[in-house]
Amino acid sequence: MINSGKLRDKITFNRLTRVTDSAGGSASTSAFLLTCWAQVIRDSGDISQQSGQNVLKTDYTIVCRRQAVESVLKGDIGELDNDSDLKFKVNAILRSDIDTITLKGTSIG
Secondary structure, eight states, rough: OOGGGOOOOEEEEEEEEEEEEEEEEEEEEEEEEEEEEEEEEEEEEEEEEETTTTEEEEEEEEEHHHHHHHTTOOEEEESSSSTOOOOOEEEEEESSSSSSSEEEEEEEO
């Protein structure tokens, strides 16, 4: 069971969905899923080269109350609702105990 005092990070989750336009094409759009409080823990970081630029990829562990995030799926996007501009993609969903779910994510953008 997690101490509620550790849930200091407010996160908004969005889901990428495909929509079809009138010409028959499709585009990705982001749809709001939910907002919850969580504990975000930085696990590791790595700098790599993409298109000639250095890109920092950071792995995170996100601990949330189970009832708040039961609808979150692998591939959903989480965004910290503070000034950090942290966005992450959910890579794995782990059940920690009866009250919490642990998400594993990697920073994006």
